[in-house]
Amino acid sequence: MAHNYSMPDFYHLGFSLHDLGERRPTLAILSGDPNRASFIAQNMLEEPRTLSENRGLNSYLGLLPSGKPILSATSGMGAPSLSIVVNELVQAGIRTIIRVGTSGSIQEELKPGMVAISKGALCRQGAANDIAPPEYPASADPFLTVALVEAAQKLGVGYALGITASVDTFYEGQERTGSANPHLMRSLQGITEEYRNLRVINYEMEAGTLFKMGNVYGFAAACVCGIIAQRTRDEKPVLEAKATAVQHAVEVALAAAEQFA
Numbered sequence: 194m195a196h197n198y199s200m201p202d203f204y205h206l207g208f209s210l211h212d213l214g215e216r217r218p219t220l221a222i223l224s225g226d227p228n229r230a231s232f233i234a235q236n237m238l239e240e241p242r243t244l245s246e247n248r249g250l251n252s253y254l255g256l257l258p259s260g261k262p263i264l265s266a267t268s269g270m271g272a273p274s275l276s277i278v279v280n281e282l283v284q285a286g287i288r289t290i291i292r293v294g295t296s297g298s299i300q301e302e303l304k305p306g307m308v309a310i311s312k313g314a315l316c317r318q319g320a321a322n323d324i325a326p327p328e329y330p331a332s333a334d335p336f337l338t339v340a341l342v343e344a345a346q347k348l349g350v351g352y353a354l355g356i357t358a359s360v361d362t363f364y365e366g367q368e369r370t371g372s373a374n375p376h377l378m379r380s381l382q383g384i385t386e387e388y389r390n391l392r393v394i395n396y397e398m399e400a401g402t403l404f405k406m407g408n409v410y411g412f413a414a415a416c417v418c419g420i421i422a423q424r425t426r427d428e429k430p431v432l433e434a435k436a437t438a439v440q441h442a443v444e445v446a447l448a449a450a451e452q453f454a
């Protein structure tokens with residue numbers, strides 16, 4: 194039997210340039226979780242349209258309240274997956290990426306339900322070393338980051354602006370001891386306190402590599418995360434805070450997106 198397998202322009206994203214229509218978006222909101230990407234498109238954007246749901250890297254098109262088109266896309270968890278998605282998004286014409294994530298706070302005053310806006314990242318991520326050397330700055334786009342801060346202030350969303358620790362693992366790399374691994378390496382014991390003293394505000398798993406890619410490729414990158422764990426109190430996510438935290442992060446990101454789409 195003959196099959197007509199046509200390769201999409203963007204192999205992992207699973208869509209092609211022509212799928213983007215005549216008014217191609219230049220801004221993407223990038224979530225780790227495909228359900229968040231879908232939620233944003235279906236509930237926060239006008240005229241949502243599914244572009245692809247390939248490997249869980251779901252992508253949707255939609256319009257901001259101003260009528261400007263944007264993409265709601267999915268990075269997957271961790272920097273290797275994000276690096277593939279971001280590379281293909283840039284090939285698709287995306288020039289501004291706002292990551293909307295979830296995160297664990299390591300400072301007492303940054304509480305579940307609030308958002309962390311990253312001005313840069315302490316990037317402890319293997320994939321980033323394929324993009325640029327370790328000492329290359331993982332700095333967010335300053336203009337986009339200011340827009341996120343202004344959006345949080347205007348919306349009355351509690352936020353902290355600071356340095357984010359972007360690491361490759363949720364358990365070991367974020368110094369969780371209550372996991373299947375009985376042995377946390379000595380090099381990681383005490384690392385959260387060390388970062389707290391260095392005024393790092395939160396842990397997550399993608400922003401640092403995104404920022405390095407933004408600087409190397411020449412696109413604007415920023416990150417806002419809803420705080421769902423308070424690591425000064427407990428390792429576990431505070432599930433009751435998740436919906437509010439994510440809603441806050443999404444609202445902040447979309448308000449900032451209006452200026453850049």
Ligand SMILES: O=P(O)(O)O[C@H]1O[C@H](CO)[C@@H](O)[C@H]1O
Pocket residue numbers: 224225226269270271293294295296363397398399
């Ligand atoms: O909620 P997302 O965007 O996936 O972000 C955070 O959640 C995942 C870990 O639970 C990691 O991807 C981390 O960065």
Ligand SMILES: O=c1cc[nH]c(=O)[nH]1
Pocket residue numbers: 295296297298363367396397398421422430
């Ligand atoms: O503690 C947390 C919560 C969400 N995502 C992370 O990477 N860490």
